[in-house]
Amino acid sequence: MSSFFSLITFLFLFSFLTSFRASAQDPYFLNHNCPNSTTYSSNSTYFTNLKTLLSSLSSPNASYSTGFQNATVGQAPDRVTGLFLCRGDLSPEVCRNCVAFSVNETLTRCPNQREAVFYYEECILRYSHKNILSTTTTNEGEFILSNPNNISPIQKQINQFTGLVSSNMNQAAIEAANRSIKFSTIKTELTELQTLYGLVQCTPDLSRENCMSCLTSSINRMPLSRIGARQFWPSCNSRYELYAFYNETAIGTPPPPPPPLRFPGSTPPLTSPSLPGKSGSSNVLVVAIVVPIIVAVLLFIAGYCFFAKRAKKTYGTAPALDGKDSSD
Template identity: 45%
Template sequence: TESAPSFLRHYCPNTTLFTPNSAYQSNLNTLLSSLASAAADGTDGFANATVGQNHPDQLYGLFLCRGDVNTATCSDCVATGKQDILLRCPNQRVAVIWYDECMLRYSDGSIYSVMERVPSFKMYHTRNITNPTHFMRVLGETMDDIAARASVGKSGKKVAVAEANFTSLQKLYTLAQCTPDLMVSECNTCVRAAIAGLPRGKQGGRLFTPSCSMRFELYPFYNASAMAALVPPPSYLHSPSASVTRRKEMLFTCLKLMANVVSRKTRGRA
């Protein structure tokens, strides 16, 4: 039996409200039902919808399921969100709700292919990490890798995971994901801003925005076999760190090219 989705946070400002039993509310119910149906039909973990013809009754909505969850888990999460968001945000015109397994949001303004980093929230372990200097170096290198791979989204999903050795007995597990409607440069910008906002010196942490999310832990929290079926991680993640400088130089060059920014020629590698 699938466990219930794990609620994390919701956001619905009181600055924009709709009138009960209005056309907006009717359109909202239609929108949420449409998204729940799309999740049940199996849409690769992401779908968007628009309901209504003209402002102020037109709505835009989307959902994003975590890249490693199956269709049943995704569908259950979106269906739960469909009910939950109406209880937590009964008359707000803009709302977003996050679960461990998915995110669901709607707005009276267009949100498709729009990179948004607010609202955001973070979660982190209360325990501090031992040897924080070494940990932050390993975390930084691993995050650099998944930021680049998630942005490209070769699997059709803009998601990437990686694991790295922190000590001989401990591994670091990381995940980055964007909504797949974003351009490469937008996903990269969102993810790197999320990386910068992650808690420092903690044993684990997450940061969520409407467009992307990041997470790191010292234990496996994603379905590794499901992720491996998407795009296998590069073999160098498990190789010695002697070539870290060279890899980072190549990564930064690729990121500049993906963002269509004119970059200067890199110096020859040692």
Template identity: 40%
Template sequence: MKSLNFFIALLSLLSLATITKSQDPSYLYHSCSNDTTYTRNSTFQTNLILLLFSLLSDAPRNNLNGFYNSSIGLDPDDVYGMFLCRGDVDKNTCQICVALAAKEAIQRCPVQKVVVLWYDLCLLRYSNRAFFATMDQDPGVFMFKSDQNIADEPERFNRLVATTMNYTVTQATIATSGGKKFAVGEYFTKSPNLYSLAQCTPDLSSSDCNRCLRIAISILPSCCSQRPGVSILYPSCNVRYETFKFYNITTVAAKPPPPPPSPLTRPKGKGHVSIIVIVAIVISIAVSMVLFCMGFSFLRRRARKNRVSLPEKDDGDEISTVESLQFDLSSIEAATNNFSPDNKLGEGGFGEVYKAWKQWTNGTALELMDASLGDSYSRNEITRCLHIALLCVQEDPKNRPKLTTIVLMLNSFSVTPPLPRKPAYCVKSRTGSKPLSVNDMSITELYPR
């Protein structure tokens, strides 16, 4: 018992000595399982104290990604533990948060063997069973301020949350094995702005991380619709969004720069695809999608004008001229791989709409890549190239990056591209009927949005 009191006192001194120099961590929630407990002054308690000391003392040297795990003892008194600090905090703040969490865990769960405790800046977990590299969503909790709600355009806000969280989750899961699986996102609108965060423990595989985060954001519509700020906490992952910036983006570690481009000529044997080839493929997909939609729309309008001449409606959202949208059938067939059904998303007023945008919003952009390329490309580079390509085909020219910016984004990961919006001409159409026929036959006109 004396050793436990000494340990708690030491933790208090460690946290108080440096807490004024760092961001103050805030306690969120804890879970103690009463299914398994230990007796005071037992071998398990001794091992637990040694484990917590190990996490604290080894953390500054070994937590390259704000994460560290360890185990001590032999069955049945073995104990496994880990901590995960938020991806934007420095090592000193991380150590302070872990010390506070260890102290809080001992006091709130004095005899429980299975404990999970969350602060806003870190997570501490220990158990009498091995859980490393295993996705766990039990226990789980969601948190929000119950007295607040988004009153203006709630449906638009919910769509904004879904789009931003999908993007952030995708970015968090593309980290390499063992790397920091952490990402933040920012979406600026007239009101309100949205800031998002997604993180997994680095010992998870990319597929387990993606599954954990997708499950977390899937409950947002049912638990937290129209809430201006929400946190969903699991032992293996967590997500959060707010209408204010709650993270320090300047301390988020920059992604490593991409490797130099490989020669255009493919080497013999098993090699890697050139970055130039990858960029060409991704941009071609996005440009082909826009060219087809524009060309097909023009062909339909010209065919309709050959049948009947009707006065044009003055609509500020409609296309006022079509002289620059002339494409022959061979160009359209080439752009769509001869109208391949593999690329078809559905039917709309512009004809067959192709799928690059939906793959991006669903977080499955890598499915656009040719399966024959295998693993000869970087997931990170492909996602970034498609991101840039979608920015290049934005409907408003002001939202398209300049050529110098594109070159900079392709050659450096220090620049974070803004979130793309839905590209031009890839939306459904509306139809309207006008009673202008002399023989009671209806004529339907298509108006692009």
């Protein structure tokens, strides 16, 4: 088991070092999707409306403090709708920098396309000639990243880890769907030296039901047996890692995670015995052990008193031998 934990620690350090970037650098580009099914010309009304939209989203007056804004410019068939979504743990300055940077690259990465989505580490930028507001999009624009390393070569440990990731990420999805900003994180201690971090987010224009449905599908699409993975759709995204990839200070203390899963067998659980959230299981275990002991002690005392009283009565009424005292 010690070699297993050593492997996790090594993979964690490797993943962290290869993913580290200075905050002063430009936003980190991940992927984009711009289908060629519909296009526009450079002298079209749609292109004029698109430039107006992008200018609006990247203006100094945009809602960088909330991390989300949408806008619509023009009339059908040249109407264009767009939005940006910044990661919920980032500052308005980081959000603004990412949006401005992505707008500058938009027409280079997707020239002449009427719809496109751009994924960056810090934000998402999207526009379309279709109505994309308050609508869940999970049939196009998908993007998945995962660490090539599995959590363990042992299937039993893989199943245990997968269960822990799934339960914690789905708990975060419930919390995000119930919040107005549609964003939530989780932090769960797996061992004394290893912690699971997770993040889920929807565009805030989605309803609670649509956000929950999108995130549930997103989590199920990720390879949960890896030491880290993320999944993106234009409407929502999910991510988990074995290092702190989000700004814990900015989001405050995350809500307590659900009770860790227990699996039968000789393999010790990945969760630490000192973790919070286990009081219910601990109390049941204590009751199961203490109650039979108390019952046994009470029966022993009752039996002892009964036989002691009986013995005392017998010795006190026994007749003397030959009518004489036994000392003669």
